[in-house]
Amino acid sequence: NSPIPMSAVVVAAMVGTPTSEHIRYAHDLLSGLPAEVLQAVRDSFSARAVVLALLLDDDSDIRAKQLDAATAALGEPTTREIVNLAPLIDAQGAEARLPLAELVQPALQGLSPDQYKSFRNTVRDFVKADGKIDMFEFCLQRILIGRLDRHFSGAKPPISNYSSVNGLIKEFRELLSILAHFGSDDPATATLAFDRASAAIAARTPMKLKPRDECSLKLVGKALDKLALASPIIKKRILKAAAIAVTTDGFVTLKEGELLRTIADSLDCPMPPLNPGG
Secondary structure, X not given: OOOEEOOHHHHHHHOOOOOXXXXXXXXXXXXXXXXXXXXHHOOHHHHHXXXXXXXXXXXXXXXXXXXXXXXXXXXXXXXXXXXXXXXXHHOOOXXXXXXXXXXXXXXXXXXXXXXXXXXXXXXXXXXXXXXXXXXXXXXXHHHHHHHHHHHHHOOOOOOOOEOOOHHHHHXXXXXHHHHHHHHOOOHHHHHHHHHHHHHHHOOOOOOOOOOHXXXXXXXXXXXXXXXXXXXXXXXXXXXHHHHHHHHOOOEEOHHHHHHHHHHHHHOOOOOOOOOOOO
């Protein structure tokens, strides 16, 4: 999963505009799946096992804890399916994880509300099993579970409450700081990425990069919840700034790409995978 050359202009242009390459990427991903996985992503009950297999921990003790939770909530047959699917899904590579999680969305919408509640709780138990949340877990919950929550609750898109950046300075700082630190371990490079990105926000109030140890995915989640209430024009600025933050070095890593897609999805401006063709 080497970083791929990418500019902020290219990234921003991808929002809401899947190209033929991205459509082909989704097709190739489907056609390259083993028959068992392909069948599972299309079935409501088996799709649960696909998602949970994606969340299985490498540590055997934590994995045992996760599988116990699956058995208690969803039954032994589902646990067996998780175990059977896990090596097949692992073989697809890290770049296929988030697209796979999105592929199962239509099937999971076929669950009953009670079935979805049990599945959602099990996803939460899988994520909490190791006592921390990693980038993929954060992205999966924001994109897949977020979309399914809206589907099952019938919630309407949030009404725009912010037509100016001034009421969102704290949230911009949270988001751009973690993106800047995520892209580089070098403080000078992170500061450069933050300064360039914050300039794109064009806020009257100057912003300063938060220290790395004050950044967390939990805070980013809260920031995205509020930024989702911004007007479409402000959302475009947010996405432009986010793209600048991760492309200051001229490259995008897989994790940066997943986080960018999660930000775009949270703002109701979904974008396709950044690495078509893997």
